[in-house]
Amino acid sequence: xxxxxxxxxxLYFLLIVTSLCVFFPVLYAxxxxxxxxxxxxxxxxxxxxxxxxxxxxxxxxxPLLNYLLNSFIVSISVMLGQLVVCSLAxxxxxxxxxxxxxxxxxxxxxxxxxxxxxxxxxxxFTIRKLDWFNTYQGxxxxxxxxxxxxxxxxxxxxxIPKELHExxxxxxxxxxxxxWKVVLPISKTSLVTLGAYGFLTTWNMYLWPLLITTNQSxxxxxxxxxxxxxxxxATEWGVVMAGVIVxxxxxxxxLFIGQKQLQKGLSQGALK
Amino acid sequence: xxxxxxxxxxxxxxxQVDVISNINVTIExxxxxxxxxxxxxxxxxxxxxIAGLEEITGGTLKIGEQIANNLSPxxxxxxxxxxxxxxxxxxxxxxxxxxxxxxxxxxxxxxKRKAAEVASMLGLTDYLARKPRELSGGQRQRVALARAIVSxxxxxxxxxxxxxxxxxxxxxxxxxxxxxxxxLGITMxxxxxxxxxxxxxxxxxxxxxxxxxxxxxxxxxxxxxPANPFVATFIGSPPMNLAKAVLxxxxxxxxxxxxxxxxxxxxxxxxxxxxxxxxGIRPESILPxxxxxxxxxxxxxxxTNVEVLGNETIFSFHVGTEEWMxxxxxxxxxGIGEQxxxxxEFDSLSIFDGEEGHLIKKTVDQSHHVVQQEVVE
Ligand SMILES: Nc1ncnc2c1ncn2[C@@H]1O[C@H](COP(=O)(O)OP(=O)(O)OP(=O)(O)O)[C@@H](O)[C@H]1O
Ligand SMILES: [Mg+2]
Numbered sequence: 001x002x003x004x005x006x007x008x009x010x011l012y013f014l015l016i017v018t019s020l021c022v023f024f025p026v027l028y029a030x031x032x033x034x035x036x037x038x039x040x041x042x043x044x045x046x047x048x049x050x051x052x053x054x055x056x057x058x059x060x061x062x063p064l065l066n067y068l069l070n071s072f073i074v075s076i077s078v079m080l081g082q083l084v085v086c087s088l089a090x091x092x093x094x095x096x097x098x099x100x101x102x103x104x105x106x107x108x109x110x111x112x113x114x115x116x117x118x119x120x121x122x123x124x125f126t127i128r129k130l131d132w133f134n135t136y137q138g139x140x141x142x143x144x145x146x147x148x149x150x151x152x153x154x155x156x157x158x159x160i161p162k163e164l165h166e167x168x169x170x171x172x173x174x175x176x177x178x179x180w181k182v183v184l185p186i187s188k189t190s191l192v193t194l195g196a197y198g199f200l201t202t203w204n205m206y207l208w209p210l211l212i213t214t215n216q217s218x219x220x221x222x223x224x225x226x227x228x229x230x231x232x233x234a235t236e237w238g239v240v241m242a243g244v245i246v247x248x249x250x251x252x253x254x255l256f257i258g259q260k261q262l263q264k265g266l267s268q269g270a271l272k
Numbered sequence: 273x274x275x276x277x278x279x280x281x282x283x284x285x286x287x288q289v290d291v292i293s294n295i296n297v298t299i300e301x302x303x304x305x306x307x308x309x310x311x312x313x314x315x316x317x318x319x320x321x322i323a324g325l326e327e328i329t330g331g332t333l334k335i336g337e338q339i340a341n342n343l344s345p346x347x348x349x350x351x352x353x354x355x356x357x358x359x360x361x362x363x364x365x366x367x368x369x370x371x372x373x374x375x376x377x378x379x380x381x382x383x384k385r386k387a388a389e390v391a392s393m394l395g396l397t398d399y400l401a402r403k404p405r406e407l408s409g410g411q412r413q414r415v416a417l418a419r420a421i422v423s424x425x426x427x428x429x430x431x432x433x434x435x436x437x438x439x440x441x442x443x444x445x446x447x448x449x450x451x452x453x454x455x456l457g458i459t460m461x462x463x464x465x466x467x468x469x470x471x472x473x474x475x476x477x478x479x480x481x482x483x484x485x486x487x488x489x490x491x492x493x494x495x496x497x498p499a500n501p502f503v504a505t506f507i508g509s510p511p512m513n514l515a516k517a518v519l520x521x522x523x524x525x526x527x528x529x530x531x532x533x534x535x536x537x538x539x540x541x542x543x544x545x546x547x548x549x550x551x552g553i554r555p556e557s558i559l560p561x562x563x564x565x566x567x568x569x570x571x572x573x574x575x576t577n578v579e580v581l582g583n584e585t586i587f588s589f590h591v592g593t594e595e596w597m598x599x600x601x602x603x604x605x606x607g608i609g610e611q612x613x614x615x616x617e618f619d620s621l622s623i624f625d626g627e628e629g630h631l632i633k634k635t636v637d638q639s640h641h642v643v644q645q646e647v648v649e
């Protein structure tokens with residue numbers, strides 16, 4: 001595509017403006033994380049000096065590394081759990097013929113309309129009965145079955161020509177082998193998308209970890225950040241923002257890595 | 273080598289209408305069996321039933337001596353080439369070819385050797401490292417063929433495996449498939465809608481129309497003695513000319529389209545029914561009239577279209593309401609709208625029953641034999 005120079009300038013101008021709008025809060029938080037208390041109150045945008053005092057404070061005040069590790073473990077487990085459960089469910093919905101398949105799928109999908117908060121109370125009771133407070137399984141297990149993820153993968157699996165299934169049936173491939181050797185590699189794109197989605201939503205989760213954790217053993221970063229705010233009488237915003245920046249970094253990293261994978265997956269997954 | 277036997281097989285997708293019905297045929301071990309028919313007549317369906325991918329709703333299928341109706345596809349010991357190739361998009365050509373061998377746990381170097389062998393046979397050696405999407409349609413088709421051949425199963429099913437190749441490559445692959453089938457003694461069931469493929473490759477052909485068998489037989493027999501008007505027009509290019517005809521009892525002549533009168537020899541007279549008939553004649557049996565020609569029926573025709581194909585000339589003309597075609601070998605300078613004298617013989621007519629369509633009178637064998645002759649000084 002060839003665009004004229006003025007059009008290009010205009011396009012880039014728009015892109016820069018919108019990206020600034022979107023990125024402004026993060027940028028501001030980044031700046032604040034280097035400021036001292038008085039500086040923030042003055043409402044300046046650029047700090048006078050870039051000192052790392054807030055960062056050392058945040059690591060002093062909270063077991064932040066511990067929290068980060070917990071968040072990682074929880075997010076990765078939820079991501080893997082979702083991938084396993086959703087892909088197996090979607091595989092059954094697409095490649096197995098059984099009575100009432102479409103009805104069950106419809107039922108499955110309709111659970112997407114129930115807000116997650118509505119099921120939270122019974123879930124908390126279940127976790128308590130199981131005595132899973134302050135455990136990783138309590139934090140992760142309720143999120144493994146994801147109707148949206150099943151739907152996403154099912155849609156991708158449906159695009160796989162049925163002749164591929166038939167060819168492997170003739171070759172004598174078992175059902176699981178077909179799933180493992182053919183369906184999953186072909187659906188790499190959707191798997192990466194679902195994985196990134198699962199990781200990020202879990203990383204940003206607040207309410208559930210708050211309910212399930214009562215001590216620091218498995219607490220995640222989002223709770224930690226909140227703790228920073230309420231511990232003092234007057235919140236030290238510089239410290240909070242330093243914490244926020246530390247928490248954002250892994251997410252950004254994942255996005256960059258994921259993007260590369262995603263692009264690769266996109267070009268490889270092209271059928272036929 | 274295994275035989276495949278279909279006894280009274282029928283298939284319906286919706287439990288109401290049979291898309292295939294009443295199929296009775298035995299495919300002999302090591303036979304090259306070709307299934308032809310127009311699009312949608314049920315060729316793929318039949319192949320898929322033999323492969324076990326489609327449930328058989330009526331009748332019995334036997335593979336070897338075993339009843340196979342409920343046998344799973346991998347237990348049937350066969351390979352299949354799909355109409356749309358069905359290559360694994362995430363695997364390279366090499367991996368696609370060896371996929372089945374891998375499942376059977378063959379040793380890696382053995383797999384490699386076999387893949388290389390088949391690839392060189394099908395001209396794929398340069399593409400072994402590529403992914404299917406980096407290949408042309410014809411190359412993909414050859415990969416699908418390679419995958420079937422490399423598995424060395426006693427039965428091989430192919431669904432229009434050459435449809436995407438150019439004429440030259442197609443001719444080459446025809447003989448290549450035939451050669452492989454002969455050397456390995458594979459029982460081949462081959463679906464095509466290309467009658468040249470059917471004629472040149474098959475030991476026997478089965479012609480299918482709307483899910484029913486029209487005729488089974490050797491290609492030449494089907495060409496010479498088509499069982500009904502459908503087969504007559506389906507096999508042969510250009511197709512056999514057909515027209516309605518009745519018998520004139522008083523003059524003992526066959527009246528074709530109220531226009532052409534053909535005298536009926538005495539001994540044939542009794543075989544013909546008194547009601548309507550369909551007569552057919554191959555385009556090559558309508559011959560140029562030469563001055564020394566005495567027998568046969570002469571007629572004067574007006575050409576409506578002429579095609580010169582290098583080694584033969586095809587022109588069409590009207591007989592009553594029907595448009596007939598004639599094929600003469602060699603190049604003829606004929607103009608459109610020109611009057612031409614031609615002749616034909618009663619012997620070269622095929623006559624079908626006007627109502628049921630079955631063959632009443634065959635053409636008389638006119639094939640040539642090469643006779644070894646001594647050169648006499
Ligand atoms: N899954 C299906 N459900 C219902 N009807 C079907 C199904 N598959 C095929 N048919 C019908 O069965 C008939 C035979 O189809 P089939 O695919 O066997 O034709 P074919 O002879 O292979 O044609 P082509 O030469 O175009 O490949 C067609 O009328 C088709 O509409
Ligand atoms: Mg077909």
